Amino acid sequence: MKLLSVNLGRRQYVSYTDHPEGVTGIDKQPVEGPVRVAAPGPKGVAGSGVAGDEVCSLRYHGGDEQAVYAVAREDLDDWERELGRPLANGGFGENLTTSGLDVSGALIGERWRIGSEVVVEVTSGRIPCRTFQSHVGEKQWVKRFTAKGAPGAYLRVIEPGEIRAGDTMEIIHRPDHDVTVALQFRAVTTDRTLLPRLLAAGEALHSESLEAARKYVERQGS
DSSP, X not given: OEEEEEEEEOOEXXXXXXXXXXXXXXXXXXXXXXXXXXXXXXXXXXXXXXXXXXXXXXXXXXXXXXXXXXXXXXXXXXXXXXXXXXXXXXXXSOSEEEESOOSTTSBTTOEEEETTTEEEXXXXXXXXXXXXXXXXXXXXXXXXXXXXXXXXXXXXXXXXXXXXXXXXXXXXXXXXXXXXXXXXXXXXXXXXXXXXXXXXXXXGSOHHHHHHHHHHHXXXXX
């Protein structure tokens, strides 16, 4: 398992974002590094956990539970075959492009060590939006991305430090439940009957998904 690239986004003015200033940081490009990774702070106030990565829409992105976004190179390769065109590392707006790691199949609460210092924890999958669709430039992209169910993973930072392309990656903890990123993604997008299963992941789960699961169970019991 390996970190192929660390990708950073710079603020850019575009015509397709809902941001009131018309800016986005989704166009992330690989950098040589090293790059510092740390917990940024609460969502709505803090941005990316990756130094030098600009997050423009703090309402939806950034914060401790979405400090880092990872996508498997294998998933990008699969999309390349389906779309019939190349997709560079960072092409989905991910901070980390990995190799040999089943990112969407990772368990919520699973922990990875990157290099010698950094430890991150899986919290949820990425929900596609209009900005993502326009960035990729494919019709009905949100629908297609959702249907495939391989969203990549948001991560919280447990142990800060520096990372760089080429670092080894290691799974150092796997929790005792079956709630994967792919399952969490389906539960919050296409099949809400799966929401009760998310409760098995406990506090490791992204707080928004945890709240949705609890409310769903409460409604079913009322």
